[in-house]
Amino acid sequence: MEKQTCSRCLNDTRVPGISFDAEGVCSICREFEKWQENLNDYDALERLWLKRLDDCRGKGK
DSSP: OOOOBOSSSSOBTTSTTOOBOTTSOBHHHHHHHHHHHHHTOHHHHHHHHHHHHHHHTTSOO
16 A cells, blocks of 8 residues: 555544555544534533543542
8 A cells, every 4th residue: 555645634544444545644633623623612612521421530540
């Protein structure tokens, strides 16, 4: 398999499970596009973080 590098980032064919579309953009960048808008909603991210912390409290040492 010939080495291919993403046209947007530095990921290449050495990353397990990666794929590239016709534009040469990797599957990780495409997945990030789906979540990018949510990552700018800091209030929602804080609520999610606090919920996950609450869910983990008391589970383990």
